[in-house]
Amino acid sequence: MKIKTSILILLTVTTCIFTGCEYDNFSEPTSTLSGRVVYNGEPVGVRTNGPQLELWDDGQELSAQFPIHIAHDGTFSAVLFDGEYKLVRKANSPWLPELTDTLVIQVNGHTEIDVPVQPYFTVSNSSIQQNDGTVTADFTLNKVAETATLDNVNIYFGKNMLIDDVRHDHKTSIPAADITIDGTNSITAEIPATLSSLGYIFIRIGVKSTASGELYYTQVQKINL
The missing domain is CATH 2.60.40.1120 (Carboxypeptidase-like, regulatory domain)
Structure with a gap:
């Protein structure tokens, strides 16, 4: 009797392995x-x-x-x-x-x-133009949170559209002392030689508050050279 029971258990386990037991068949989310x-x-x-x-x-x-x-x-x-x-x-x-x-x-x-969400800072009225190897970024920096303190503003350059403070080919950083808060700003940065021959570059502006390790970014723009 013990031998027959062991054989039956073995057959059941083997069947589950090769055919799949019903309780393993879960539907996937759609x-x-x-x-x-x-x-x-x-x-x-x-x-x-x-x-x-x-x-x-x-x-x-x-x-x-x-x-x-x-x-x-x-x-x-x-x-x-x-x-x-x-x-x-x-x-x-x-x-x-x-x-x-x-x-x-x-x-x-x-x-x-x-x-x-309520960002610490935002950027509005942004316009990015290139001329003879330089890029000029015009924008308004808005202070949204009353307690926010500006750390810096960065302009990121890249050959791919996924650019930020971690992924970029070049970055120009502007200290808070050189930025007008709740006012218009105009920043000029040179296009690095490693990117100038591509015929195009991707650019975005990032704003960092001292309260967070993450930045607020503008949407990525593609600039033809």
């Missing part, structure tokens, strides 16, 4: 949550794989947490099951920590949301 991190309805530029959002699923037996990576242009996307989730705006970002940092989201099919 719904999507996509959106933007925004200020005043405009997307906030960030460092790729830098600032993150956190998604919590309290519907599991054990509460599950998923990181949501934000793209350089302030957009994000995730594939999920339908249900209720909590979205958390994490700290060490180019925006103020939120006292109520959790947003409750109902995902059903394709769901789109805007996640509002």
Whole structure:
């Protein structure tokens, strides 16, 4: 009897290995949550794989947490099951920590949301022009948070559009003392020789507050040379 029972168990295990047991067949998520991190309805530029959002699923037996990576242009996307989730705006970002940092989201099919944030600083009215090997960036630097202190402003150059304080081919940094806050600024920077022969370059402006290791970025611009 013991021998027959052992054989039956062995056959059952072998069948599961080669054919798959029914309890292993889980459906994959098919719904999507996509959106933007925004200020005043405009997307906030960030460092790729830098600032993150956190998604919590309290519907599991054990509460599950998923990181949501934000793209350089302030957009994000995730594939999920339908249900209720909590979205958390994490700290060490180019925006103020939120006292109520959790947003409750109902995902059903394709769901789109805007996640509002309050940056320390923003850049508006930006215009970037090139002339004879130099780039001139005109912009208005806006102080959004009253307690914010400006660290510096950077202009990033790259041969690829994914450029930020980590990924770039060249960076020109301007100290806070040379920047007019809540006013217009005009900065001129030389295009490095390593990029001038490409026929084009990608450029963006980054603004750093002393309160965070992450910068607020303008959207990437492609400049023909």
